[in-house]
Amino acid sequence: MSSRKPFIAGNWKLNKNLKEVLAFLDQIDGKLPSEDKVEVAIAAPAMYLVPLVHHRGKNPLKVAAENVYFKNSGAFTGETSPQSLADEGVEYSIIGHSERREYFHETDEDINKKAHALFEVGVTPILCCGETLETFEAGKTAQWVSNQIEAGLKGLSAEQVSKLVIAYEPIWAIGTGKTATAEIADETCGVVRSVVEKLYGKNVSEAVRIQYGGSVKPETVAELMSKENIDGALVGGASLVADSFLGLLDIYK
Ligand SMILES: O=C[C@H](O)COP(=O)(O)O
Numbered sequence: 001m002s003s004r005k006p007f008i009a010g011n012w013k014l015n016k017n018l019k020e021v022l023a024f025l026d027q028i029d030g031k032l033p034s035e036d037k038v039e040v041a042i043a044a045p046a047m048y049l050v051p052l053v054h055h056r057g058k059n060p061l062k063v064a065a066e067n068v069y070f071k072n073s074g075a076f077t078g079e080t081s082p083q084s085l086a087d088e089g090v091e092y093s094i095i096g097h098s099e100r101r102e103y104f105h106e107t108d109e110d111i112n113k114k115a116h117a118l119f120e121v122g123v124t125p126i127l128c129c130g131e132t133l134e135t136f137e138a139g140k141t142a143q144w145v146s147n148q149i150e151a152g153l154k155g156l157s158a159e160q161v162s163k164l165v166i167a168y169e170p171i172w173a174i175g176t177g178k179t180a181t182a183e184i185a186d187e188t189c190g191v192v193r194s195v196v197e198k199l200y201g202k203n204v205s206e207a208v209r210i211q212y213g214g215s216v217k218p219e220t221v222a223e224l225m226s227k228e229n230i231d232g233a234l235v236g237g238a239s240l241v242a243d244s245f246l247g248l249l250d251i252y253k
Pocket of ligand 1: 011097169173174175176177213214215216234235236237238
């Protein structure tokens with residue numbers, strides 16, 4: 001367990017309708033642990049960001065976008081601007097999720113532009129990285145993830161990177177029920193931290209928070225969070241149902 005504040009974020013992906021979003025807020029109302037112990041967020045489809053901000057009430061719940069564009073205005077049909085996230089009170093945005101990289105062909109360069117654009121408006125990026133099963137089995141995870149991180153951080157200042165959140169999500173563990181062992185997850189989060197140290201020095205690498213993501217469940221979260229280099233979790237499936245989402249936070253009560 002590190003001294004950094006843990007950060008547990010749900011990622012709803014393309015799930016829920018408005019009624020379900022509001023019901024979820026109702027079900028977690030007054031049940032989140034104190035923000036002194038853990039930071040909690042939900043990343044939701046763009047359509048539900050404003051309702052989440054407006055209906056979270058006094059719950060210590062941060063709101064995150066699942067994606068963002070790197071321009072604030074212009075002829076970019078269908079995109080969401082960083083400025084609109086900031087204006088509506090959205091605190092975080094995931095960038096570079098493996099599903100965006102795979103299905104929407106996002107490149108490291110796009111993702112780096114998004115990181116810059118978010119910092120410019122005061123929204124904190126959650127920068128995702130992670131390798132395929134093939135890369136994992138070939139023993140090339142460290143190199144792969146290091147390259148993604150170096151490219152994603154290009155041109156960011158030490159001050160920005162110390163506020164950043166990085167999520168290590170092995171693609172083979174996403175939605176498969178196959179969580180990486182806590183040891184593997186910790187080792188790769190340690191690799192990510194060492195890349196940050198190489199680029200920005202010890203102070204920044206000790207400040208940056210690194211989440212693990214990939215089939216995290218209430219039953220597996222405690223062991224993962226006990227590891228030195230893991231500061232939180234980015235959770236898909238287990239964040240969709242209020243009881244299970246609250247179960248992820250039991251260790252902080
Ligand atoms: O962003 C979340 C990850 O893709 C993990 O999803 P999962 O918990 O359903 O495996």
